[in-house]
Amino acid sequence: MAARIILHIGVQKSGTTFLQHVLQANADALVKAGVRYPVSPDWARGKRTVANHEWASYGLLGTEFPWVSQDRASEETSSWQTLLDDVKSRPGTALLSAEALSVIRTPAIHRLLDALGADEVEVVITARNLGWALPSLWQQHIRNGRSVSFERYLTGLAAERERGRDHIETDRSAHLWRAFHLGGLAQRWSDAGATRVSVVTTPGKPPHLLWQRFAEAIDLPSFAEPPTMPTDRAHTGLTAPETLVLSSMNAAIRQTSWSGQNADLIRQAVTARFQSRAKRGNKVAAPPEWQARLAEWAEEDLATLQNTPAHIVGDLEDLRHDPSTEPAAPPTPEEIAQAGAEAALALAAVALQETLIQRNIRRLRHRLTT
Structure with a gap:
Protein backbone atom coordinates (compact mmCIF):
# COMPACT_ATOMS: atom_id res chain seq x y z
CA MET A 1 0.00 0.00 0.00
CA LEU A 130 -10.13 36.78 2.73
CA GLY A 131 -10.59 40.03 0.80
CA TRP A 132 -10.52 38.00 -2.39
CA ALA A 133 -11.94 34.70 -1.17
CA LEU A 134 -15.17 35.92 0.46
CA PRO A 135 -16.37 37.98 -2.55
CA SER A 136 -15.60 34.98 -4.74
CA LEU A 137 -17.59 32.72 -2.43
CA TRP A 138 -20.55 35.09 -2.47
CA GLN A 139 -20.68 35.28 -6.27
CA GLN A 140 -20.49 31.47 -6.36
CA HIS A 141 -23.39 31.45 -3.91
CA ILE A 142 -25.37 33.53 -6.41
CA ARG A 143 -24.33 31.29 -9.31
CA ASN A 144 -25.77 28.37 -7.35
CA GLY A 145 -29.19 30.00 -7.31
CA ARG A 146 -29.27 32.24 -4.23
CA SER A 147 -30.20 35.90 -4.09
CA VAL A 148 -28.92 37.05 -0.69
CA SER A 149 -27.17 40.43 -0.78
CA PHE A 150 -23.44 40.61 -0.09
CA GLU A 151 -24.14 42.76 2.96
CA ARG A 152 -26.47 40.15 4.43
CA TYR A 153 -24.06 37.34 3.51
CA LEU A 154 -21.19 39.02 5.37
CA THR A 155 -23.44 39.83 8.34
CA GLY A 156 -24.22 36.13 8.71
CA LEU A 157 -20.55 35.20 8.53
CA ALA A 158 -19.65 37.82 11.11
CA ALA A 159 -22.27 36.53 13.54
CA GLU A 160 -21.04 32.97 13.11
CA ARG A 161 -17.41 33.97 13.60
CA GLU A 162 -18.25 35.91 16.75
CA ARG A 163 -19.66 32.76 18.36
CA GLY A 164 -16.07 31.65 18.85
CA ARG A 165 -13.71 28.79 18.17
CA ASP A 166 -15.69 26.10 20.02
CA HIS A 167 -18.69 26.80 17.81
CA ILE A 168 -16.57 26.73 14.65
CA GLU A 169 -14.86 23.49 15.63
CA THR A 170 -17.97 21.58 16.67
CA ASP A 171 -21.07 22.96 14.94
CA THR A 236 -14.24 32.24 -14.46
CA GLY A 237 -16.06 34.28 -11.88
CA LEU A 238 -18.79 36.85 -12.42
CA THR A 239 -18.16 40.57 -12.17
CA ALA A 240 -20.00 42.87 -9.78
CA PRO A 241 -22.75 44.03 -12.19
CA GLU A 242 -23.24 40.50 -13.52
CA THR A 243 -23.65 39.10 -10.02
CA LEU A 244 -26.30 41.69 -9.15
CA VAL A 245 -28.26 40.86 -12.31
CA LEU A 246 -28.07 37.13 -11.67
CA SER A 247 -29.11 37.62 -8.04
CA SER A 248 -32.24 39.48 -9.17
CA MET A 249 -32.92 36.77 -11.73
CA ASN A 250 -32.68 34.09 -9.04
CA ALA A 251 -35.23 35.94 -6.89
CA ALA A 252 -37.58 36.19 -9.88
CA ILE A 253 -37.10 32.54 -10.84
CA ARG A 254 -38.26 31.45 -7.39
CA GLN A 255 -41.61 33.09 -8.12
CA THR A 256 -42.14 30.83 -11.13
CA SER A 257 -43.08 27.17 -11.38
CA TRP A 258 -39.89 26.23 -13.21
CA SER A 259 -38.11 23.06 -12.20
CA GLY A 260 -34.70 23.25 -10.59
CA GLN A 261 -33.19 21.73 -13.73
CA ASN A 262 -34.70 24.41 -15.97
CA ALA A 263 -33.54 27.15 -13.60
CA ASP A 264 -30.02 25.73 -13.73
CA LEU A 265 -30.08 25.68 -17.53
CA ILE A 266 -31.13 29.34 -17.60
CA ARG A 267 -28.33 30.32 -15.20
CA GLN A 268 -25.80 28.40 -17.25
CA ALA A 269 -26.89 30.16 -20.44
CA VAL A 270 -26.71 33.58 -18.81
CA THR A 271 -23.31 33.05 -17.15
CA ALA A 272 -21.87 31.68 -20.41
CA ARG A 273 -23.06 34.83 -22.18
CA PHE A 274 -21.56 37.01 -19.44
CA GLN A 275 -18.19 35.33 -19.76
CA SER A 276 -18.02 35.94 -23.51
CA ARG A 277 -18.20 39.72 -23.07
CA ALA A 278 -15.17 41.92 -23.64
CA LYS A 279 -16.10 44.64 -21.12
CA ARG A 280 -17.63 43.12 -18.03
CA GLY A 281 -17.13 45.67 -15.25
CA ASN A 282 -15.17 45.44 -12.01
CA LYS A 283 -14.74 42.29 -9.95
CA VAL A 284 -16.95 41.64 -6.95
CA ALA A 285 -15.64 43.42 -3.86
CA ALA A 286 -16.89 43.71 -0.31
CA PRO A 287 -18.86 46.90 0.47
CA PRO A 288 -16.55 49.72 1.67
CA GLU A 289 -17.92 49.54 5.21
CA GLU A 326 -10.27 47.17 -3.91
CA PRO A 327 -12.61 49.01 -6.32
CA ALA A 328 -13.81 52.19 -4.63
CA ALA A 329 -17.11 52.52 -6.49
CA PRO A 330 -20.03 50.09 -6.82
CA PRO A 331 -21.28 49.11 -10.29
CA THR A 332 -22.94 51.96 -12.16
CA PRO A 333 -26.56 51.74 -13.34
CA GLU A 334 -25.24 51.63 -16.90
CA GLU A 335 -23.02 48.60 -16.14
CA ILE A 336 -25.91 46.80 -14.48
CA ALA A 337 -28.19 47.62 -17.42
CA GLN A 338 -25.63 46.29 -19.90
CA ALA A 339 -25.33 43.05 -17.94
CA GLY A 340 -29.12 42.83 -17.85
CA ALA A 341 -29.28 43.26 -21.62
CA GLU A 342 -26.76 40.44 -22.06
CA ALA A 343 -28.86 38.21 -19.82
CA ALA A 344 -31.94 39.00 -21.93
CA LEU A 345 -30.03 38.12 -25.11
CA ALA A 346 -28.92 34.82 -23.57
CA LEU A 347 -32.54 33.94 -22.77
CA ALA A 348 -33.67 35.01 -26.25
CA ALA A 349 -31.05 32.74 -27.80
CA VAL A 350 -32.33 29.80 -25.73
CA ALA A 351 -35.92 30.52 -26.74
CA LEU A 352 -35.05 30.88 -30.44
CA GLN A 353 -33.04 27.67 -30.40
CA GLU A 354 -35.91 25.78 -28.79
CA THR A 355 -38.34 27.22 -31.35
CA LEU A 356 -36.09 26.04 -34.19
CA ILE A 357 -35.89 22.55 -32.73
CA GLN A 358 -39.66 22.40 -32.31
CA ARG A 359 -40.15 23.56 -35.91
CA ASN A 360 -37.81 20.87 -37.20
CA ILE A 361 -39.60 18.22 -35.15
CA ARG A 362 -42.93 19.26 -36.68
CA ARG A 363 -41.43 19.09 -40.17
CA LEU A 364 -40.01 15.64 -39.50
CA ARG A 365 -43.34 14.38 -38.17
CA HIS A 366 -45.10 15.79 -41.23
CA ARG A 367 -42.72 13.97 -43.58
CA LEU A 368 -43.10 10.71 -41.69
CA THR A 369 -46.88 10.83 -41.90
CA THR A 370 -47.17 11.79 -45.58
Whole structure:
Protein backbone atom coordinates (compact mmCIF):
# COMPACT_ATOMS: atom_id res chain seq x y z
CA MET A 1 0.00 0.00 0.00
CA ALA A 2 1.00 3.64 -0.25
CA ALA A 3 3.38 4.38 2.61
CA ARG A 4 2.86 8.11 2.16
CA ILE A 5 -0.38 9.89 1.35
CA ILE A 6 -0.66 13.59 0.56
CA LEU A 7 -4.08 15.16 1.09
CA HIS A 8 -4.67 18.44 -0.73
CA ILE A 9 -7.71 19.78 1.13
CA GLY A 10 -8.27 23.14 -0.55
CA VAL A 11 -9.39 25.61 0.56
CA GLN A 12 -12.11 26.61 -1.89
CA LYS A 13 -11.31 29.55 -4.19
CA SER A 14 -7.56 29.11 -3.78
CA GLY A 15 -6.74 27.62 -7.19
CA THR A 16 -7.74 24.06 -6.29
CA THR A 17 -9.40 23.34 -9.64
CA PHE A 18 -6.36 24.65 -11.52
CA LEU A 19 -4.08 22.39 -9.49
CA GLN A 20 -6.36 19.42 -10.11
CA HIS A 21 -6.23 20.11 -13.85
CA VAL A 22 -2.43 20.08 -13.71
CA LEU A 23 -2.40 16.87 -11.67
CA GLN A 24 -4.84 15.11 -13.98
CA ALA A 25 -3.07 16.24 -17.16
CA ASN A 26 0.29 15.05 -15.81
CA ALA A 27 -0.81 11.89 -14.00
CA ASP A 28 1.50 9.62 -16.02
CA ALA A 29 4.52 11.91 -15.65
CA LEU A 30 3.87 12.21 -11.92
CA VAL A 31 4.00 8.43 -11.55
CA LYS A 32 7.47 8.46 -13.08
CA ALA A 33 8.42 11.15 -10.55
CA GLY A 34 7.20 8.95 -7.70
CA VAL A 35 3.77 10.46 -6.97
CA ARG A 36 0.49 8.90 -8.08
CA TYR A 37 -2.69 10.94 -8.57
CA PRO A 38 -5.48 8.36 -8.92
CA VAL A 39 -7.92 9.23 -11.70
CA SER A 40 -11.10 7.17 -11.51
CA PRO A 41 -12.42 5.97 -14.89
CA ASP A 42 -15.87 7.37 -14.06
CA TRP A 43 -14.67 10.82 -12.98
CA ALA A 44 -16.50 12.56 -15.86
CA ARG A 45 -19.99 11.64 -14.67
CA GLY A 46 -22.12 14.50 -13.45
CA LYS A 47 -21.03 18.14 -13.67
CA ARG A 48 -17.36 17.79 -12.76
CA THR A 49 -14.86 19.48 -15.06
CA VAL A 50 -11.80 17.77 -13.61
CA ALA A 51 -10.93 14.59 -11.72
CA ASN A 52 -10.73 14.95 -7.96
CA HIS A 53 -11.63 12.85 -4.94
CA GLU A 54 -14.41 14.86 -3.31
CA TRP A 55 -17.30 12.65 -4.36
CA ALA A 56 -15.43 9.55 -3.21
CA SER A 57 -14.97 11.14 0.21
CA TYR A 58 -18.77 11.42 0.50
CA GLY A 59 -18.85 7.62 0.52
CA LEU A 60 -16.82 7.55 3.75
CA LEU A 61 -17.83 10.72 5.58
CA GLY A 62 -21.34 11.22 4.21
CA THR A 63 -23.44 13.75 6.10
CA GLU A 64 -20.38 15.21 7.81
CA PHE A 65 -20.58 17.49 4.78
CA PRO A 66 -23.66 19.70 5.38
CA TRP A 67 -24.66 19.60 1.71
CA VAL A 68 -24.55 15.77 1.42
CA SER A 69 -27.67 13.70 2.10
CA GLN A 70 -27.62 10.15 3.41
CA ASP A 71 -28.87 8.91 0.02
CA ARG A 72 -26.06 10.73 -1.78
CA ALA A 73 -23.51 9.31 0.64
CA SER A 74 -24.81 5.79 -0.02
CA GLU A 75 -24.47 6.35 -3.76
CA GLU A 76 -20.76 7.12 -3.33
CA THR A 77 -19.88 4.19 -1.06
CA SER A 78 -18.49 2.19 -3.97
CA SER A 79 -16.52 5.20 -5.23
CA TRP A 80 -14.79 5.48 -1.87
CA GLN A 81 -14.04 1.77 -1.75
CA THR A 82 -12.59 1.85 -5.28
CA LEU A 83 -10.35 4.76 -4.36
CA LEU A 84 -9.25 3.13 -1.09
CA ASP A 85 -8.48 -0.16 -2.85
CA ASP A 86 -6.42 1.73 -5.43
CA VAL A 87 -4.43 3.57 -2.76
CA LYS A 88 -3.81 0.41 -0.75
CA SER A 89 -2.89 -1.75 -3.74
CA ARG A 90 0.21 0.18 -4.78
CA PRO A 91 3.35 1.28 -2.93
CA GLY A 92 4.91 4.72 -2.91
CA THR A 93 3.18 8.07 -2.59
CA ALA A 94 -0.47 8.76 -3.41
CA LEU A 95 -1.85 12.29 -3.74
CA LEU A 96 -5.57 12.93 -3.20
CA SER A 97 -7.31 16.26 -3.71
CA ALA A 98 -10.70 17.24 -2.28
CA GLU A 99 -11.34 20.78 -1.07
CA ALA A 100 -14.41 19.62 0.89
CA LEU A 101 -12.06 17.97 3.39
CA SER A 102 -11.21 21.43 4.72
CA VAL A 103 -14.63 21.62 6.43
CA ILE A 104 -14.69 18.31 8.31
CA ARG A 105 -14.52 18.18 12.11
CA THR A 106 -11.95 16.35 14.21
CA PRO A 107 -13.86 13.03 14.60
CA ALA A 108 -14.26 12.85 10.82
CA ILE A 109 -10.56 13.54 10.33
CA HIS A 110 -9.79 10.59 12.60
CA ARG A 111 -12.15 8.39 10.58
CA LEU A 112 -10.40 9.38 7.38
CA LEU A 113 -6.88 8.87 8.71
CA ASP A 114 -7.84 5.50 10.20
CA ALA A 115 -9.41 4.39 6.92
CA LEU A 116 -6.33 5.40 4.92
CA GLY A 117 -4.05 3.59 7.35
CA ALA A 118 -0.83 5.04 5.91
CA ASP A 119 2.39 5.51 7.87
CA GLU A 120 2.57 9.13 6.75
CA VAL A 121 -0.34 11.43 5.90
CA GLU A 122 0.68 14.92 4.90
CA VAL A 123 -1.82 17.74 4.44
CA VAL A 124 -1.47 20.58 1.95
CA ILE A 125 -3.67 23.67 2.27
CA THR A 126 -3.75 26.27 -0.49
CA ALA A 127 -4.98 29.71 0.55
CA ARG A 128 -5.75 33.24 -0.63
CA ASN A 129 -6.59 36.32 1.42
CA LEU A 130 -10.13 36.78 2.73
CA GLY A 131 -10.59 40.03 0.80
CA TRP A 132 -10.52 38.00 -2.39
CA ALA A 133 -11.94 34.70 -1.17
CA LEU A 134 -15.17 35.92 0.46
CA PRO A 135 -16.37 37.98 -2.55
CA SER A 136 -15.60 34.98 -4.74
CA LEU A 137 -17.59 32.72 -2.43
CA TRP A 138 -20.55 35.09 -2.47
CA GLN A 139 -20.68 35.28 -6.27
CA GLN A 140 -20.49 31.47 -6.36
CA HIS A 141 -23.39 31.45 -3.91
CA ILE A 142 -25.37 33.53 -6.41
CA ARG A 143 -24.33 31.29 -9.31
CA ASN A 144 -25.77 28.37 -7.35
CA GLY A 145 -29.19 30.00 -7.31
CA ARG A 146 -29.27 32.24 -4.23
CA SER A 147 -30.20 35.90 -4.09
CA VAL A 148 -28.92 37.05 -0.69
CA SER A 149 -27.17 40.43 -0.78
CA PHE A 150 -23.44 40.61 -0.09
CA GLU A 151 -24.14 42.76 2.96
CA ARG A 152 -26.47 40.15 4.43
CA TYR A 153 -24.06 37.34 3.51
CA LEU A 154 -21.19 39.02 5.37
CA THR A 155 -23.44 39.83 8.34
CA GLY A 156 -24.22 36.13 8.71
CA LEU A 157 -20.55 35.20 8.53
CA ALA A 158 -19.65 37.82 11.11
CA ALA A 159 -22.27 36.53 13.54
CA GLU A 160 -21.04 32.97 13.11
CA ARG A 161 -17.41 33.97 13.60
CA GLU A 162 -18.25 35.91 16.75
CA ARG A 163 -19.66 32.76 18.36
CA GLY A 164 -16.07 31.65 18.85
CA ARG A 165 -13.71 28.79 18.17
CA ASP A 166 -15.69 26.10 20.02
CA HIS A 167 -18.69 26.80 17.81
CA ILE A 168 -16.57 26.73 14.65
CA GLU A 169 -14.86 23.49 15.63
CA THR A 170 -17.97 21.58 16.67
CA ASP A 171 -21.07 22.96 14.94
CA ARG A 172 -21.71 21.18 11.64
CA SER A 173 -23.18 24.34 10.09
CA ALA A 174 -20.05 26.43 10.74
CA HIS A 175 -18.25 24.77 7.86
CA LEU A 176 -17.15 27.95 6.08
CA TRP A 177 -15.07 29.26 8.98
CA ARG A 178 -13.78 25.75 9.68
CA ALA A 179 -12.11 26.02 6.29
CA PHE A 180 -11.25 29.71 6.02
CA HIS A 181 -9.92 30.27 9.54
CA LEU A 182 -6.53 29.00 8.38
CA GLY A 183 -4.92 28.83 11.82
CA GLY A 184 -7.73 26.66 13.15
CA LEU A 185 -7.66 24.50 10.02
CA ALA A 186 -3.93 23.84 10.24
CA GLN A 187 -4.05 23.18 13.99
CA ARG A 188 -7.05 20.82 13.67
CA TRP A 189 -5.30 18.54 11.19
CA SER A 190 -2.01 18.69 13.05
CA ASP A 191 -3.68 17.78 16.36
CA ALA A 192 -5.60 14.94 14.67
CA GLY A 193 -2.40 13.23 13.62
CA ALA A 194 -1.26 14.54 10.24
CA THR A 195 2.49 14.02 10.05
CA ARG A 196 2.96 17.38 8.33
CA VAL A 197 0.74 20.33 7.45
CA SER A 198 1.81 22.80 4.76
CA VAL A 199 0.06 26.04 3.85
CA VAL A 200 0.71 27.23 0.31
CA THR A 201 -0.07 30.92 -0.21
CA THR A 202 -1.04 32.38 -3.55
CA PRO A 203 -1.53 35.96 -4.75
CA GLY A 204 -3.77 34.58 -7.51
CA LYS A 205 -1.55 35.40 -10.47
CA PRO A 206 0.45 34.12 -12.22
CA PRO A 207 -1.09 30.62 -11.90
CA HIS A 208 2.19 28.81 -12.53
CA LEU A 209 3.55 30.36 -9.30
CA LEU A 210 0.88 28.48 -7.36
CA TRP A 211 1.89 25.23 -9.05
CA GLN A 212 5.58 25.81 -8.30
CA ARG A 213 4.82 26.38 -4.62
CA PHE A 214 2.55 23.35 -4.57
CA ALA A 215 5.30 21.21 -6.11
CA GLU A 216 7.63 22.41 -3.36
CA ALA A 217 5.06 21.58 -0.67
CA ILE A 218 4.75 17.97 -1.89
CA ASP A 219 8.56 17.65 -2.04
CA LEU A 220 8.64 17.50 -5.83
CA PRO A 221 10.63 20.62 -6.83
CA SER A 222 11.90 18.83 -9.95
CA PHE A 223 8.29 18.95 -11.21
CA ALA A 224 8.04 22.74 -10.95
CA GLU A 225 7.71 22.83 -14.74
CA PRO A 226 5.28 19.99 -15.56
CA PRO A 227 5.13 18.61 -19.12
CA THR A 228 1.55 19.87 -19.53
CA MET A 229 0.32 23.14 -18.11
CA PRO A 230 -3.40 23.68 -18.87
CA THR A 231 -4.17 27.12 -20.22
CA ASP A 232 -7.97 27.10 -19.95
CA ARG A 233 -9.44 28.81 -16.93
CA ALA A 234 -11.71 26.24 -15.32
CA HIS A 235 -13.68 28.70 -13.20
CA THR A 236 -14.24 32.24 -14.46
CA GLY A 237 -16.06 34.28 -11.88
CA LEU A 238 -18.79 36.85 -12.42
CA THR A 239 -18.16 40.57 -12.17
CA ALA A 240 -20.00 42.87 -9.78
CA PRO A 241 -22.75 44.03 -12.19
CA GLU A 242 -23.24 40.50 -13.52
CA THR A 243 -23.65 39.10 -10.02
CA LEU A 244 -26.30 41.69 -9.15
CA VAL A 245 -28.26 40.86 -12.31
CA LEU A 246 -28.07 37.13 -11.67
CA SER A 247 -29.11 37.62 -8.04
CA SER A 248 -32.24 39.48 -9.17
CA MET A 249 -32.92 36.77 -11.73
CA ASN A 250 -32.68 34.09 -9.04
CA ALA A 251 -35.23 35.94 -6.89
CA ALA A 252 -37.58 36.19 -9.88
CA ILE A 253 -37.10 32.54 -10.84
CA ARG A 254 -38.26 31.45 -7.39
CA GLN A 255 -41.61 33.09 -8.12
CA THR A 256 -42.14 30.83 -11.13
CA SER A 257 -43.08 27.17 -11.38
CA TRP A 258 -39.89 26.23 -13.21
CA SER A 259 -38.11 23.06 -12.20
CA GLY A 260 -34.70 23.25 -10.59
CA GLN A 261 -33.19 21.73 -13.73
CA ASN A 262 -34.70 24.41 -15.97
CA ALA A 263 -33.54 27.15 -13.60
CA ASP A 264 -30.02 25.73 -13.73
CA LEU A 265 -30.08 25.68 -17.53
CA ILE A 266 -31.13 29.34 -17.60
CA ARG A 267 -28.33 30.32 -15.20
CA GLN A 268 -25.80 28.40 -17.25
CA ALA A 269 -26.89 30.16 -20.44
CA VAL A 270 -26.71 33.58 -18.81
CA THR A 271 -23.31 33.05 -17.15
CA ALA A 272 -21.87 31.68 -20.41
CA ARG A 273 -23.06 34.83 -22.18
CA PHE A 274 -21.56 37.01 -19.44
CA GLN A 275 -18.19 35.33 -19.76
CA SER A 276 -18.02 35.94 -23.51
CA ARG A 277 -18.20 39.72 -23.07
CA ALA A 278 -15.17 41.92 -23.64
CA LYS A 279 -16.10 44.64 -21.12
CA ARG A 280 -17.63 43.12 -18.03
CA GLY A 281 -17.13 45.67 -15.25
CA ASN A 282 -15.17 45.44 -12.01
CA LYS A 283 -14.74 42.29 -9.95
CA VAL A 284 -16.95 41.64 -6.95
CA ALA A 285 -15.64 43.42 -3.86
CA ALA A 286 -16.89 43.71 -0.31
CA PRO A 287 -18.86 46.90 0.47
CA PRO A 288 -16.55 49.72 1.67
CA GLU A 289 -17.92 49.54 5.21
CA TRP A 290 -16.75 45.89 5.43
CA GLN A 291 -13.23 46.34 4.10
CA ALA A 292 -11.60 47.13 7.45
CA ARG A 293 -13.40 44.17 9.07
CA LEU A 294 -12.06 41.78 6.42
CA ALA A 295 -8.55 43.14 6.98
CA GLU A 296 -8.91 42.58 10.75
CA TRP A 297 -10.12 39.01 10.22
CA ALA A 298 -7.18 38.31 7.94
CA GLU A 299 -4.72 39.64 10.53
CA GLU A 300 -6.31 37.58 13.30
CA ASP A 301 -6.16 34.41 11.22
CA LEU A 302 -2.58 35.09 10.18
CA ALA A 303 -1.49 35.53 13.80
CA THR A 304 -3.17 32.23 14.73
CA LEU A 305 -1.61 30.45 11.76
CA GLN A 306 1.89 31.55 12.74
CA ASN A 307 1.43 29.87 16.13
CA THR A 308 0.69 26.46 14.57
CA PRO A 309 3.20 23.82 13.43
CA ALA A 310 2.25 24.50 9.80
CA HIS A 311 5.02 24.80 7.24
CA ILE A 312 4.47 27.95 5.14
CA VAL A 313 5.30 27.77 1.43
CA GLY A 314 5.12 31.16 -0.24
CA ASP A 315 4.69 34.65 1.16
CA LEU A 316 2.55 35.37 4.22
CA GLU A 317 1.85 38.81 2.75
CA ASP A 318 -0.38 37.03 0.24
CA LEU A 319 -2.81 36.35 3.09
CA ARG A 320 -3.15 39.96 4.19
CA HIS A 321 -6.00 42.09 2.88
CA ASP A 322 -5.28 45.62 1.69
CA PRO A 323 -8.56 47.57 1.33
CA SER A 324 -6.83 50.21 -0.78
CA THR A 325 -6.51 47.74 -3.65
CA GLU A 326 -10.27 47.17 -3.91
CA PRO A 327 -12.61 49.01 -6.32
CA ALA A 328 -13.81 52.19 -4.63
CA ALA A 329 -17.11 52.52 -6.49
CA PRO A 330 -20.03 50.09 -6.82
CA PRO A 331 -21.28 49.11 -10.29
CA THR A 332 -22.94 51.96 -12.16
CA PRO A 333 -26.56 51.74 -13.34
CA GLU A 334 -25.24 51.63 -16.90
CA GLU A 335 -23.02 48.60 -16.14
CA ILE A 336 -25.91 46.80 -14.48
CA ALA A 337 -28.19 47.62 -17.42
CA GLN A 338 -25.63 46.29 -19.90
CA ALA A 339 -25.33 43.05 -17.94
CA GLY A 340 -29.12 42.83 -17.85
CA ALA A 341 -29.28 43.26 -21.62
CA GLU A 342 -26.76 40.44 -22.06
CA ALA A 343 -28.86 38.21 -19.82
CA ALA A 344 -31.94 39.00 -21.93
CA LEU A 345 -30.03 38.12 -25.11
CA ALA A 346 -28.92 34.82 -23.57
CA LEU A 347 -32.54 33.94 -22.77
CA ALA A 348 -33.67 35.01 -26.25
CA ALA A 349 -31.05 32.74 -27.80
CA VAL A 350 -32.33 29.80 -25.73
CA ALA A 351 -35.92 30.52 -26.74
CA LEU A 352 -35.05 30.88 -30.44
CA GLN A 353 -33.04 27.67 -30.40
CA GLU A 354 -35.91 25.78 -28.79
CA THR A 355 -38.34 27.22 -31.35
CA LEU A 356 -36.09 26.04 -34.19
CA ILE A 357 -35.89 22.55 -32.73
CA GLN A 358 -39.66 22.40 -32.31
CA ARG A 359 -40.15 23.56 -35.91
CA ASN A 360 -37.81 20.87 -37.20
CA ILE A 361 -39.60 18.22 -35.15
CA ARG A 362 -42.93 19.26 -36.68
CA ARG A 363 -41.43 19.09 -40.17
CA LEU A 364 -40.01 15.64 -39.50
CA ARG A 365 -43.34 14.38 -38.17
CA HIS A 366 -45.10 15.79 -41.23
CA ARG A 367 -42.72 13.97 -43.58
CA LEU A 368 -43.10 10.71 -41.69
CA THR A 369 -46.88 10.83 -41.90
CA THR A 370 -47.17 11.79 -45.58
